[in-house]
Amino acid sequence: MDFVLLIFLPIVAALFVPMLFRKLKGIHTGWFVLVVPVLLFGYYTTFLSTTMDGGHAISELQWIPSLGISFVSYIDGLSILFSLLITGIGALVVLYSIFYLDKNKEKLGNFYVYLLIFMTAMLGVVQSDNVISLYLFWELTSISSFLLIGYWFTRDRSRFGALKSMMITVFGGLMMLGGFILLGIMGGTFSIRELIAQSSTFINHEFFTLSLILILLGAFTKSAQFPFYIWLPDAMEAPTPVSAYLHSATMVKAGLYLVARFTPIFAVSEVWIWLVTGIGLLTLFWGSIFAVKQTDLKAILAFSTVSQLGLIMSLLGAGAITFHTNEAIFALAMFAALFHLINHATFKGSLFMIAGIVDHETGTRDIRKLGGLMSIMPISFTVAFIGSMSMAGLPPFNGFLSKEMFLDSMFALRDFSLFNFDTWGIVFPIVAWIASVFTFIYSFYFVFKTFAGKRKKEKLPLEPHEAPIGMLLSPIILASLVVVIFFIPNVVGKWLVKPAVMAVQPYEYAHPSEVAVTVSAWHGFASPALWMTVGVIIIGALLYLSLSKWQKIYSIQPDHLSLNAVYDATMTFSEKGMNRLSRFYMNGLIRTYLIYIFAFVSVITLSVLFIQDAFVVDMSSFTEVNSFGIINAIILVLGVIFILFSKTRLGAIIALGAVGYSVALFFVIFKAPDLALTQLVIETVSVALFLLAFQHLPKLSDHGETKRNKLANAIIALGVGVTVTLVALSAHSQKLISSISQYYIDTVKTEAGGGNIVNVILVDYRGFDTLFEIAVLSIAGIGVLGMIKLRLAKKEDSNENK
Amino acid sequence: MKTNDVILQTTTKLVFFIIFLFSIHIFFAGHYTPGGGFVGGLLTTGAIILLLLAFDLKTVQKALPFNFTIMTGIGLLLALGTASGSIFFNVPFFTHAFDDFTLPLFGVTSLHTAMIFDAGVFLVVVGSAITIIQSIGGDS
Secondary structure (H helix, E strand, O other), rough: OOOOHHHHHHHHHHHHHHHHHHHHOOOHHHHHHHHHHHHHHHHOOOOHHHHHHHOOEEEEEEEEEHHOOEEEEEEOOHHHHHHHHHHHHHHHHHHHHHOOOOOOOOOOHHHHHHHHHHHHHHHHHHEEEEHHHHHHHHHHHHHHHHHHHOOOOOHHHHHHHHHHHHHHHHHHHHHHHHHHHHHHHHHHHHHOHHHHHHHOOOOOOOOOOHHHHHHHHHHHOOOOOHHHHHHHHHHOOOHHHHHHHHHHHHHHHHHHHHHHHHHHHHHHOHHHHHHHHHHHHHHHHHHHHHHEEEEOOHHHHHHHHHHHHHHHHHHHHHHHHOOOOOOHHHHHHHHHHHHHHHHHHHHHHHHHHHHHHHHHHHHOOOOOOOOOOOOOOOHHHHHHHHHHHHHHHHOOHHHHHHHHHHHHHHHHOOOOOOOHHHHHHHHHHHHHHHHHHHHHHHHHHHHHHHOOOOOOHHHHHOOOOOOOOOOOOOOOOHHHHHHHHHHHHHHHHHHHHHHHHHOOOOOOOOOOOHHHOOOOOOOOOOOHHHHHHHHHHHHHHHHHOOHHHHHHHHHHHHHOHHHHHHHHHHHHHHHHHHHHHHHHHHOOOHHHHHHHHHHHHHHHHHHHHHHOOOOOOOOOHOOOHHHHHHHHHHHHHHHHHHHHOOOOOHHHHHHHHHHHHHHHHHHHHHHHHHHHHHHHHHHHHHHHHHHHOOOOOOOOOOOOOOOHHHHHHHHHHHHHHHHHHHHHHHHHOOOOOOOOHHHHHHOOOOOOOOOHHHHHHHHHOHHHHHHHHHHHHHHHHHHHHHHHHHHHHHHHHHHOOO | OOOOOOHHHHHHHHHHHHHHHHHHHHHHHHOOOOOOOOHHHHHHHHHHHHHHHHHHHHHHHHOOOOOOHHHHHHHHHHHHHOOOOOOHHOOOOOOEEEEEEEOOOEEEEEHHHHHHHHHHEEEEEEEHHHHHHHHHHHHH
């Protein structure tokens, strides 16, 4: 079976969603949609046996073969890990949304169409082997994310958040496309596998670093890394299922996927390792610190997602070091990165769903109004507790395992001796440790400020009660995974993580079993990670307990000095600045625009003509002039002069007709009957049209023109005339390539079955031209109709209003 | 003021058909002698304009009860359909086919898919030109 087609299954299913939503009002549309991710998840699990052996599967669908662009579904350890994440979490999110979104109040048709488009896009991103189709799917995720964030489009904040995420991620996407094209130039192919195979030849290429930075820009904007993370908190305006799905589990991990996928190509570079590790760690630090500032449940989770993404990013950077050294600890980093990616999806998904449940059941997400929900919502509390403790990095939850591995890896960077890491390496474990302390604080802050303490009953908009079981089902499944993974980390490692590690580092391993990592919860007292964790718990607990004393520190930062303010200022500036720039030369007068056009055409053509020394007149190629021609030319010139000095419009129109007819006569003289015929009829029709429109035209006036204006116009008019004449003469005098006429003469009978070359050119040889010309003609006709009919309708309206 | 245009109207009634028939001739002859869909369409347009000049817009609309906007669409579809029809015969887009057929009355006639394409051009030219003229002329 061509499983590349399965990428498109969700988007095809999306076609039926609006119909199902409209026709079957009684059943929540989500139940039908649920089938898609469940089926796909089931199907993709069958690949596990292949990828576990380090194998891969390929299925290809040609798209534009001539440009080397195709849809290729390349499933290896890394792709399958992401595909399962997308379909698995997707199924749980759809299940959750069935209870979260009311089937009678919400526009479910829109919601599920967007969600399914996203699913296709995301599967496409993680499976595409062709960078161009990868880019296509990448932008499609941005667009579907835009639509989903703006799902409640009547809210100002939703539209703002949607636009912000779109601007930032599409900016990154475009940069990434540039990087891809540079890679394509270097490698002569768009296939990632082929690029990886010859990556060793890229290192000294002048485009290497540039393409590296461009691709990282794409990854960093998508995965909300510093300083681009600002879109993610605003994206929380989306319905909670979307936040759980796109903005924590899948889409924001596309950047991580990209970094992992391109590691084999770029790991050799110092810039790559510094940027990925450094920016990742900075993001981890920044996000964790600002998470504690937030008061909205989802905003806390958004900042925690930013910070966790940074954590995984820094691990990917540290993992790339294996390219330069064989120390086992860095192999651990890559394993930890992908392992934490799974763990993060489980615990953060469940936490988002709980935040949604709290919002749904109490009517608010403001943590200042919440508290004491533990006794009313015991199940939600348990799930939230498990998720938060895992996020804080405590046993017996999966977050503990990957967090320990993270701390170990960061600690090891201290000893890495290449690229000046021995000077600056000590910063890494310190920053990682501080960030972990804050992670601990915001995890506790999230769960205990919501569920523990005293209830502030009077402030809640709704009377809180436990959520229905259907809504709890998905978070419960995720939370149980959080616990289960803690006890069987090596099974997960064997099935999912090690094949993925192998896919990321093909130069290191020939088989997944060679990834020598065994995850264990206990490393003995000598392990630095253990003592770092102990330190995190002690300091974190102390800081959490004194939170109310120092949380005010955050208000020191003024609003106008934030990254958000920078974004707002950029947007306002570009909007106003561009407006001013356009107004500067767009004054709304057609004559001005014509002056621009004609002036530029003649200046550019004339200068090219003279710079290239292309102006040649060959007198010998001219036809002899006969007396008819001379008389005709005199009439033509007289007609033109008459137009120029005509005082009435009617006179000018008639003179224009005369000019046209004398041109037609020239065609007759030079034996071009087709042209003559067409010219004659065109002149007739256009003069008639002028006469028809005559009564609507305003009186001929000078538009307040001065002498200087007129002089400028005359110069431009003269320039255009000279240009056209010179081009015509030069074109006639020298032929760079021999004329195609002979080919037409030779083939008109045999190839086209016709006799009149002019017409055969129109309908056959250059049929495309004609096709587009008549299309333009139709558009013009409909345009005129539309403009005049619309104006008529307006007139009637204003009359009625009187 | 009422102008006396009996001569114009009477001549027009006759001349219209001459021009129209000539345009049809030119359209069909186009593949071998000067002419074709574009010129043919323009000539028909010219004939209709003559009618418009001699009579008023309403009379012409009554005499020629076509929706010219739809005619434009039909023409465009015809042209595009001819061009894309070749795809179904596994030849590149816009490949024309032609052959000689023996037809009753006409004898041996060369039939060409280019003619269908040209008919599309004809209809688009007439349709959009008259649409423009009708909208501008009808706006007062």
